[in-house]
Amino acid sequence: MSLIGLVLISRIILFFTGYVGTNLFAAYTEPPVYEQQSPGVVPKTAMKLPVRLEDMRTPNLKDFVKFDSFAYLNIAANGYDRYRIDDPHPPANWVFFPLYPMLLSAADHVVSWFGSIDLAILGGILSNLFFLLALFYVYGICKQQQLDERQSRTVILLMLLFPTSLFYSLPYTESLFLLLSAASLYYAADRRYALAFIAAGLSTVTRVPGFVNLFFVVGTVLFTEGIPITRHHVRWVLYSLLALVPMGAYLFYMKWQTGDWLAPFHEQSQWYRATSLPFTSYIHYFKKPYFMAPGGWDNGFLAFVMSTAVFLVYLIYLIFQANRLFRQPKQLLFWVYGALLIVIPFSSQPWYLASVVRYMMVVIPFYIYLVQLTEKRENIRFAYQLLFAAILIITTIGFFNDYYFMA
Known part of the structure; x- marks a missing residue:
């Protein structure tokens, strides 16, 4: 199919x-x-x-537009909040990066030439389109990783079954970030560095972990092309500098709008996010296990189960493939890339596991490692598929019924 x-x-x-x-x-x-x-x-x-x-x-439409979607749709329609960082203000939408709402606004202007369509519906259409394109890149990455046809399709199936897969079809940034991440990985491995740097640079203004894509592309260039400076290296350095332009432009705009270059990051505390030591929230769960966080914003039990399922795959792969990883620097870079994408969600909230499952669903190496580890262990793979499907049903019903832990 x-x-x-x-x-x-x-x-x-x-x-x-x-x-x-x-x-x-x-x-x-x-x-x-x-x-x-x-x-x-x-x-x-x-x-x-x-x-x-x-x-x-x-x-109806309201059942698909909730939580962060309101912020992205509002930015697309009205731009960013016009507060000064030092003035008293409610939580500002500066923490929501600009690429998705900019693309949504641009699409809305194009569509307006032919008629009108609700911005939320247009956002859903774009997200589904981004998701589909992303899966084509993921399929290509699977081939680059020497997976056969059946294994590659299994990776796609696991991504469709992941417990927060619904968010790929909503006015959220998940599908766009997955697309840019997959494009960064694919083009870097294919030595089309200009395209890789473009995708990575754009991902930095889609979600905070976008800098990890830039790290991967730079690392791939160094491991593939070597350290000695040549004419080609100067060109790639230029590409890497140009990849910083999107974030630089956003921070410059934030300085003009708010008086603070780093307003998107300083404002995180207003949204109950705080930098912490990696995995503090996960360790905290062992000390004080909970089913639902105060206010209903986090189902700790489901988040803990899924986090553990991801950790196990990633750590077991490191243990059993350590020799291969350390003999092949680019494979080690691929593992580190995924590890960083896992670490970041567990470094932004010291007490609870809010949203960590949604943040982990874009970790492409995880799906590939799961398929490789279970190639001769079909029962384990089937167990993961059942776990994904069961929690996906729960979270989908939770989303449609306005349960806050789905944010």
Whole structure:
């Protein structure tokens, strides 16, 4: 089956899951009948479920636009908040990087020549398009990593099943960041460095971990082409400097708008983010395990299970493939690249595991390593697929029903 078919089927299944879940797991509104009829029993609230098919609520646009989507759509429509960093102000949207809303705004202007379309719908269309393009690059990376056809398709399937895969189809940055990350990896390995630096540079103004893509491209150039300075090296140095322009332009704009070059990073504390030692939040979970964080913003149990599942694959691969990694510097760089993308989410919040699962879903090496490690262990691979699918169902229903831990 083609990649387009796989993506389409997976999105239809997620929509169906949300549709049924919205109606099965609605708000608790009425005491159950048997308690109302039992004397002396204090009724507890229970769900009022639809009786007929026509009573079922069909998901609407509001069911797909939640949490961070509001910020990106607002930036696309109205630009960044106009506060000065030193003045009292509510949490500002400077922490949301500009490339996705800029592309959304540009697409909206193009579409307006032919008619009008809701900005949120356009955002969903763009995200799905970015996701599809990203999977083509991921497929190419699998081939570069010597995976066969079946293994490559399994990597794609795992990405579709990952518990937060729904976010690839929402007005979020996940699909765009995956696209630029995959393009950076693919073009760097293919020695098309200009394209690799362009993709990496743009990823830095998509999400904070974008600098890891730039690190990978620079490392690939050094390992592939060698250290001695030649005419080609001067050109690649120029490419790397040009890759810094997008972030430089954004920070210059922030200085003009807010009075602070680093406003997007200083504002993180307003959004309950704080730099911490790596994995502090994960270690904290062992000390004080919890099911739901205060305010409902984090289901600790699900986040802990998924984090552990990812850690195990990554560490086991390091143990069993250590000789290969240290004999082949570019493979070691590939492992370090993925490790950095895992470390960053666990360094931004010292107490809770909020959003870490969503942040980890763009770690391309993880999926490749999982497939390679389980090539002769089909039961383990199947167990991972079942785990992914089970949590994906839970998180999709949670998203459609406004559970905050899905942010």
